[in-house]
Amino acid sequence: MALTKSDIVARVHELGFTKKKSVDIIESLLEIMKNTLEQGDDILISGFGKFCVKNKNKRRGRNPATGSDLILRERKVVTFKCSGKLRNKINGDE
Numbered sequence: 497m498a499l500t501k502s503d504i505v506a507r508v509h510e511l512g513f514t515k516k517k518s519v520d521i522i523e524s525l526l527e528i529m530k531n532t533l534e535q536g537d538d539i540l541i542s543g544f545g546k547f548c549v550k551n552k553n554k555r556r557g558r559n560p561a562t563g564s565d566l567i568l569r570e571r572k573v574v575t576f577k578c579s580g581k582l583r584n585k586i587n588g589d590e
Contacts, residue, residue, distance in 0.1 A: 501526075533574055545578040 501522060508518040529547070532539055539547040550573050557568040578586075 536572075541579075543579055543581045545576055545582055548575050548577070549573075550575055 505515070505518045505522050508521055509515050513521065529539055533547060533549055536549050538549065552568075552571050552573055554570045555568050557566055558564070559566055583589075
């Protein structure tokens with residue numbers, strides 16, 4: 497099951513914030529993250545992981561529906577690498 501934005505808002509609301517304040521907090525956090533990544537900067541959240549903006553070069557690809565070859569343009573992608581603490585917690589190695 498995926499954790500949605502509304503689930504996160506509900507969990508922040510459980511901490512004692514009003515529903516509107518919870519929405520504002522989460523929207524502000526996500527906007528800060530989007531703006532930081534848009535500028536090409538990385539986001540490091542200690543104990544959680546690192547979001548990085550990577551450049552992908554132009555390359556040859558294939559349309560899976562038609563099988564025809566095409567050229568994929570240069571683009572930027574966001575990658576995530578979890579911290580060692582998070583990896584250990586997920587694997588039960590704490």
